[in-house]
Amino acid sequence: MSEHREPQLPADLRADCGSCFALCCVAPAFTASADFAATKPAGKPCGNLSADFRCGIHTRLRGSGYPGCTVYDCFGAGQKVSQVTFGGQDWRGAPRTARRMFEVFPVVRDLQELLWYLTQALALPQAEPLHPELALLRERTERLTLGSPEELLALDANAHWQAVNELLLRTSELVRADTLADRKKQRRGADLVGARLAGADLAGANLRGAYLIGADLTGADLRGADLIGADLRGANLSRADLTGSVFLTQPQLEAAKGDAATRLPPGFSRPGHWPVRQHS
Template sequence: MTTIDRGARPDLLANCADCFGLCCVALAFARSSDFAFDKSAGDPCVNLDDGFRCTIHPELRERGFAGCTVFDCHGAGQKVSQTTYSGKSWVEAPQTRSEMFAVFPIMRQLHELLRYLDEAIRMPGAASLRPELERAEAEVEALTESSAQSILDLDLDAVRAPVAELLREASRLVRSAQPQHPRGKRSKRVGPGADLLGADLHGQDLRGAELRGALLIAADLSDADLSGADLIGADLRDADLAGANLATAIYVTQLQMNAARGDARTRLPSTVVRPAHWAR
């Protein structure tokens, strides 16, 4: 099994043992192929026990909860539980319930930014941007350490915009070092925000491609070379990654891999683990 790169910040990995089951309570979901029943925001999932543990965790997919297996809070759950609320749960302090549940999704977005910044800081190709990236990381980190009310008052768009620009520039530097596409230019249909729903990209040379925000649901990326490709925000639900090379792809998250399909031949970045449900 692939192991997480411990050069990455461990606090940006979900640690359910230190969380008050926030993803299982604060968030809503609707009955679908991903969830077996409807649940309103703020209502505890019936599968959550008194110790904030999922009673069917090993069987989530088999029991109709595939959506739970692709969720990743990037460590926001334990940050809210142990830092923002000092280890006192919404059960112990019911007056904090609504506020805590509102803080959680905001914290998750802040931790997602930290996760991308952490990766960018560690990319050799973006070394020239490291001071700016580290400064941005410190600023976002300070926001995650602030009070619940301060977090609720945040203008997330204002926080996200300068970070997004830095991440984009880091991506440009890394991708520019990739070998040139053999035909001299990328296909017009491949690019930021591209609609590649169900696209046949089998065996394609996508080295250094900018696929940020691309719609790749159910796309065939089997045996494709995604070395140095930027996949930030790309929707890879049910995408076929069998045999694909993502070893040096950038901004790849565990959530994306959990939502996709791959096999033992799929080469992954060291920052994610091979999902248990993938073909062997």
């Protein structure tokens, strides 16, 4: 597979919880399940949220029945909504704006995720012919995130997602040009739940939106694979090689299993629940 330089993702695309008013602990709803120990409606603070906007069980979320929280990433939307959109005014201090803040948060979160993908795409030399279009769309997306609450709530988010996704798909095809004719590697949206793919050659594969829940990818070659939207919950990535994978996100890694031998692209963190030593 062709090599590419890894993106230097800016700090504003990474969550800064200290500059956020715990929006991810309030705005979304969640249901009691394997991911969450209790049910919480949208707009209601989680029972574990303290007065200083910190999580009371942050260091033991998985053991306390909240693994769903560990795989969530706002891509920097929390601090942007808290400090930019609402000028540092928290929802407790200004309860009249709370509802609007909670409604704006998921809109900005989706835009920030798009910025993450566009930033990655701009770091791909194979996609150089598309760099001008990618740069323009990234600039437009950044401007949208800086809109007023009213502008953000009026945004046709689906239309913008479609425009970005079309360009990202063209980017992916340029990166994976050597494997486009291989039908075995065109697994977009495929149902691969629990699939036995240990040692599989998936280099350059199209796994966009594939369901890989619980799949055995031990030792699989995923170099250059397009993983945008792939569901990796419970997938075993032990000894797998993800270097150069396209549109990978940290939440995908957090939702999966891996080990010390899993090869990650630069800039990604090895999840804390993965073993720190390689099994013999």
